[in-house]
Amino acid sequence: MLLIQAAISCLDYFSSLLIALIASTLPHLEFVFSRVSRGSLGLCSLFSLPKTLLHLWYISFCQPLVLINLRNPNYENGDSLSFRTHLGLIQVPLKVKDIPELKEFFVELGLTTGQLGIDDSTQVPPELFENEHVRIGQKVLTEQDSAAAQQYVRQGSPTALRAELWALILNISSHPEDILYYEQLKTNVIQHDLLVDSLIYKDVKLTASNDDYYFVFEDYLYQVLLCFSRDTSVLSHFAYNSASPPKSYIRGKLGLEEYAVFYPPNVAPLCFLYHEPSKLYQIFREMYVRFFFRLHSISSHPSGIVSLCLLFETLLQTYLPQLFYHLREIGAQPLRISFKWMVRAFSGYLATDQLLLLWDRILGYNSLEILAGKSKFLILFCFSACKIASIVSITRIIREGHHHVFSTLSPPSFLKVFYFPGLVVLFFANISWVTGF
Amino acid sequence: GWGQVSSDEHASWMSVQTIRNVFSVETGYRLSDDQIVNHFPNHYELTRKDLMVKNIKRYRKELEKEGSPLAEKDESGKYLYLDFVPVTYMLPADYNLFVEEFRKSPSSTWIMKPCGKAQGKGIFLINKLSQIKKWSRDSKTSSFMTQSTKEAYVISLYINNPLLIGGRKFDLRLYVLVSTYRPLRCYMYKLGFCRFCTVKYTPSTSELDNMFVHLTNVAIQKHGEDYNHIHGGKWTVNNLRLYLESTRGKEVTSKLFDEIHWIIVQSLKAVAPVMNNDKHCFECYGYDIIIDDKLKPWLIEVNASPSLTSSTANDRILKYNLINDTLNIAVPNGEIPDCKWNKSPPKEVLGNYEILYDEELAQGDGADRELRSRPGQSLGPKGSRLRDAGRTVLTTWK
Numbered sequence: 001m002l003l004i005q006a007a008i009s010c011l012d013y014f015s016s017l018l019i020a021l022i023a024s025t026l027p028h029l030e031f032v033f034s035r036v037s038r039g040s041l042g043l044c045s046l047f048s049l050p051k052t053l054l055h056l057w058y059i060s061f062c063q064p065l066v067l068i069n070l071r072n073p074n075y076e077n078g079d080s081l082s083f084r085t086h087l088g089l090i091q092v093p094l095k096v097k098d099i100p101e102l103k104e105f106f107v108e109l110g111l112t113t114g115q116l117g118i119d120d121s122t123q124v125p126p127e128l129f130e131n132e133h134v135r136i137g138q139k140v141l142t143e144q145d146s147a148a149a150q151q152y153v154r155q156g157s158p159t160a161l162r163a164e165l166w167a168l169i170l171n172i173s174s175h176p177e178d179i180l181y182y183e184q185l186k187t188n189v190i191q192h193d194l195l196v197d198s199l200i201y202k203d204v205k206l207t208a209s210n211d212d213y214y215f216v217f218e219d220y221l222y223q224v225l226l227c228f229s230r231d232t233s234v235l236s237h238f239a240y241n242s243a244s245p246p247k248s249y250i251r252g253k254l255g256l257e258e259y260a261v262f263y264p265p266n267v268a269p270l271c272f273l274y275h276e277p278s279k280l281y282q283i284f285r286e287m288y289v290r291f292f293f294r295l296h297s298i299s300s301h302p303s304g305i306v307s308l309c310l311l312f313e314t315l316l317q318t319y320l321p322q323l324f325y326h327l328r329e330i331g332a333q334p335l336r337i338s339f340k341w342m343v344r345a346f347s348g349y350l351a352t353d354q355l356l357l358l359w360d361r362i363l364g365y366n367s368l369e370i371l372a373g374k375s376k377f378l379i380l381f382c383f384s385a386c387k388i389a390s391i392v393s394i395t396r397i398i399r400e401g402h403h404h405v406f407s408t409l410s411p412p413s414f415l416k417v418f419y420f421p422g423l424v425v426l427f428f429a430n431i432s433w434v435t436g437f
Numbered sequence: 438g439w440g441q442v443s444s445d446e447h448a449s450w451m452s453v454q455t456i457r458n459v460f461s462v463e464t465g466y467r468l469s470d471d472q473i474v475n476h477f478p479n480h481y482e483l484t485r486k487d488l489m490v491k492n493i494k495r496y497r498k499e500l501e502k503e504g505s506p507l508a509e510k511d512e513s514g515k516y517l518y519l520d521f522v523p524v525t526y527m528l529p530a531d532y533n534l535f536v537e538e539f540r541k542s543p544s545s546t547w548i549m550k551p552c553g554k555a556q557g558k559g560i561f562l563i564n565k566l567s568q569i570k571k572w573s574r575d576s577k578t579s580s581f582m583t584q585s586t587k588e589a590y591v592i593s594l595y596i597n598n599p600l601l602i603g604g605r606k607f608d609l610r611l612y613v614l615v616s617t618y619r620p621l622r623c624y625m626y627k628l629g630f631c632r633f634c635t636v637k638y639t640p641s642t643s644e645l646d647n648m649f650v651h652l653t654n655v656a657i658q659k660h661g662e663d664y665n666h667i668h669g670g671k672w673t674v675n676n677l678r679l680y681l682e683s684t685r686g687k688e689v690t691s692k693l694f695d696e697i698h699w700i701i702v703q704s705l706k707a708v709a710p711v712m713n714n715d716k717h718c719f720e721c722y723g724y725d726i727i728i729d730d731k732l733k734p735w736l737i738e739v740n741a742s743p744s745l746t747s748s749t750a751n752d753r754i755l756k757y758n759l760i761n762d763t764l765n766i767a768v769p770n771g772e773i774p775d776c777k778w779n780k781s782p783p784k785e786v787l788g789n790y791e792i793l794y795d796e797e798l799a800q801g802d803g804a805d806r807e808l809r810s811r812p813g814q815s816l817g818p819k820g821s822r823l824r825d826a827g828r829t830v831l832t833t834w835k
Contacts, residue, residue, distance in 0.1 A: 159679060160687035210667045212751065213676060216603040216633060271603070273683045353679050 097302070097311070097369065106365065108154040130158075137161045146171060154364035156357050163273040169363050170286040174279060182278035185227035192230070200225045208268050213352050217271035224267050224281050234289060266292060266347040269355050291368055295343050303368040308342050309335055311372040320380060327379075338375035345371060450475050450760075468717040473767060476741060477618070477720050478713045483704065484722070484741040486591045487552045490525045496707035521700040521736050525593040529573070535592055539566060546595040546645065551588050555740065557654035559588075562595060562645045596735055597640045600728040602680065606638040607631045608653040609674065609726040609734075612743065613701055613793065614763055616719045616780045618709040620796035624766060625698065627789045628755055631672040635661040655748055669749040681732075689732055697726060697734045702794045704736060719767040721759070762788030 097105060133155065140148045141164050149168045157165050167173070204221045208214040214221075228234065267284050274280040294304045301307065316324045316334055327334050341349050345368070346358060361370045468474065482488050497519050500508035509517045526535040528549075539547070544564070549572070551559040563569055569592075599606045612626035635658050636649040644650050649661045658670055681690040701724055723743025727735045745760065747753035765786045781797075 158687070159682040160690075163683055209665060212668045212672075215665060215668050215670070216605065216672060219604055219637070272680050275602075275684050352676065356683075 098314075102369070102373075105367075105369075108151075108364075134158050134161070137165065141165065141168065144168060150364055150366070152364075153360040157360045159353070159356075162356060162360070166273065166283060166363060167279070170283060170290070172279070172282045172286060174276075178282055179278045182227065182281050185230055185281075186223070188230045189223075189226045194229060197226060197229070200229065207348065211268070211348060214268035214271065214348075217268060220271050220277060220280060221267050223277055224284055227281055228285065228288075231285065234285060266345055269347050269352055269359070272352055272356070290366075291362060292345060294368060295345060305343060308368060308372045309339065311369060312338055312342070312375050315372060315376045316379065319376070323380060334379050338379060341375055341378065342368075342371045346374065468715075473717050473719065475719060475721065475763075475767075477615075477718045478715055479711070480720055480741045482711050483708045483739050485552050486525075486550055486738055487527050487589055489704070489708075489739060490522060490527075490591065492711060493519075493522055493704060493707045496703075518699075519703060521696075521703070521734065523594045523596060523735055523737075525591050528569075528590045528592055536566065546597050546640075547592050548595040549590055549592050551590055553588070555742075556656035557648070557652045560648075560652060562651060564642060564645060596727055596729050598730045599638065600730050600732065601638050602633075602677075604637040605633050605635075606651070606653065607633040607672070608737065609677075609697070609724075609728070610743070611674075611697070611701070611724045611726065612721055612759055613705075613724055614719065614721045614766060614790060615705060616767060616782075617716075618705070618712045618714040620800070621702075621705055621709055622780060622795050622797070623702070623705055623793045624787065624790040625701070625793040626759060626762070627674075627791060628758070629674040630755070631674065631677050632658070633670040633672065634658060635663040635665075635670060655744070659748065667749060669752060671749065671752065685732070693728065693732050693734060698793060700726075700734060700736050704739065705794070719763075721763050758789060762790050766790060 137152060137158055138161065140152050141161060146168050149165050153165055153169065172178075201222065204218060204225065208221050209218050267280075270280055270284050270287070274283055291303065294301055295308075297304070298306055313335055324334060345362070346355055350358065358370065358374060362368055482492055497508060497516060500519070507518050511517055524538065526532075526538070528535065539545070546562055546564045548560065548562050549569075561572075563572075599608075609629060609631055611629035614624040614626070616622050616624075632653040632655060634650060634653055636647070638650055648657050652658075655669065655671075658664055664670065678690060678694070681693065720741065721743070723740035725737040725740070727737055729735065745756050747756055765788055766782045
């Protein structure tokens with residue numbers, strides 16, 4: 001695990017190097033902004049220097065990480081040196097589920113079980129699956145059965161029932177004390193300014209405000225994130241959890257809580273489900289504490305981002321080795337592309353209704369492993385959709401994780417394809433690239 | 438795709454100005470059988486704010502006289518099914534009627550709109566009679582205006598409780614293609630959008646003249662500070678649907694969309710008798726609809742020349758497809774049009790359009806439909822639902 005820590009401190013070093021570099025060459029500020037920033041960051045006033053550093057530090061560190069490599073040089077692979085093991089970016093001996101285990105784990109995604117997203121499509125009469133599924137969902141809600149709800153959403157949740165089902169699974173109820181707690185947090189926001197507020201503001205402005213789906217909820221996002229950064233109960237959760245929350249500090253301010261920053265998590269899709277701020281906040285906090293923090297912290301947990309990366313690479317290599325090697329040849333390491341999808345749990349990369357269906361499964365299986373499978377499918381889809389027009393265009397499209405391509409995908413169909421390799425072969429029988437090289 | 442043709446065109450996309458010339462008696466221009474145009478000669482019966490309201494009021498009275506169940510009223514005298522236009526008066530003609538109404542609820546807000554303008558030009562809100570008197574005085578004294586050329590205005594009850602999402606007001610822009618009025622055949626474009634204001638909504642009287650809070654026209658909003666060029670403050674109707682289903686439930690959302698389809702068809706039926714159903718014509722309207730916080734849709738206006746320019750990338754794609762699909766329906770098979778055809782395109786060419794109402798087909802189903810679809814049932818006189826999935830394609834009201 002030593003090297004993993006080294007990797008983090010490398011990134012830290014990199015970012016502080018960047019800051020030092022910038023600070024010493026202020027005239028080049030503008031250049032850095034235009035190169036690194038995603039949105040339209042105005043040029044910071046040179047008079048507010050600390051803020052400037054904050055912005056830069058934010059850009060260099062809080063933006064999706066550039067994943068270089070994760071490798072433990074001390075680890076000796078007992079198996080014979082297979083050429084496979086050296087191809088992926090992640091070469092850490094973490095335990096991830098293998099294919100038979102995955103099939104067993106995700107058994108409800110099998111061919112014989114109905115799925116929302118496929119089996120409620122237009123060609124299928126509603127009597128066959130959808131109506132019954134909705135009826136069961138309503139029954140689960142009436143009985144307030146949390147475990148049953150979790151089982152139920154594995155097949156996808158009907159849009160009208162989703163908000164309540166998720167609240168049931170996450171054990172969120174609207175007790176007066178919860179609402180009071182949220183109001184208290186809001187008061188804290190008004191009374192105390194944290195340096196992190198401007199970072200949150202920046203992040204929302206750069207991401208959600210420019211997004212077709214989420215721009216409407218800009219104000220809700222500020223509210224929730226500002227409260228979240230003041231919520232000490234979140235920190236207390238990590239006290240007994242081995243994964244430490246992804247905190248970072250401004251250089252030189254190590255240990256001072258005001259200068260600590262959490263990675264901006266994924267609130268926006270939840271705004272489609274909950275329009276009362278206090279409920280929205282609770283759901284988001286619970287989801288973060290149960291799942292999403294793992295995407296931002298380095299741990300050996302099977303749902304941790306490292307394991308997901310490893311799982312993704314393994315799946316891709318196993319099922320689509322030609323694609324995998326080809327992408328490496330043209331300099332588009334698949335993990336570099338899919339990393340940013342997984343680290344945000346696809347929020348911002350998928351159409352919201354598709355995203356919510358995917359998150360149904362995260363809740364249902366209490367695991368983020370589904371993200372690895374989804375990534376594998378998307379790489380493939382992206383590639384086949386281009387039909388090898390030209391290597392340059394493919395690389396560019398895949399690198400940009402082209403938004404529009406994804407908005408037409410449906411997660412359940414990929415799930416079936418993914419876990420049942422026979423289908424995979426059929427699916428690609430007439431795609432040119434298979435025979436292309 | 439569609440290509441340009443030289444002058445003896447077969448399908449011409451004209452501006453409203455040109456249409457006036459084409460159909461005007463003086464010019465004596467006649468369209469030949471293989472020429473079609475994209476406007477009806479007297480489309481203004483629907484697209485001018487005052488005429489639209491006049492026609493709808495007339496339509497309602499006619500139905501009431503006939504004793505039609507559609508014209509049923511509730512205890513307070515409001516139409517149950519045909520109350521979809523806010524209370525409106527023409528000025529200066531109905532000024533006294535308006536004052537009477539105003540005095541009944543003096544705390545209400547009213548919106549003044551010029552009849553013939555678009556893009557939010559000349560619109561303002563009032564909540565005191567003195568404001569109208571002042572306006573009327575100002576325009577009377579403006580030097581070059583005489584009484585006869587004074588611009589006609591309408592004044593409508595302002596919907597001050599719009600449905601808010603993320604704290605912001607929005608309206609719906611829906612595209613409806615009409616290929617013929619008698620029998621009525623119209624298509625609804627599936628990809629409508631919501632236009633959001635850039636500023637949070639407040640009914641406070643101090644913000645009554647802040648157009649960024651109240652008017653959703655892109656032409657206005659794009660001058661706002663927070664206007665974003667990437668999404669242009671636009672949401673797809675599918676997003677709206679997802680949001681409403683998730684937060685309010687499926688039944689009320691479906692009911693809302695049914696009602697929207699209903700009011701569009703009723704508005705078309707209202708003008709059908711007075712519309713010059715020239716066989717050379719088809720028309721694509723831009724319907725503006727506002728939803729209030731009780732999930733009731735209101736018809737604000739109908740545009741004959743909905744903006745076909747784009748403010749964002751998504752917009753460009755949408756409008757390109759819109760024109761493409763419109764022409765596919767209006768001109769069958771991309772061949773030279775013959776306006777003697779029955780204007781019944783095959784299903785495959787509909788593209789993103791779906792049939793909203795087809796009078797011929799509806800009538801063909803006979804009178805028993807009317808009995809089955811009596812008001813009072815949960816779906817009212819709306820019959821089977823129009824679903825985006827295309828499972829039930831036709832609405833079946835008569």
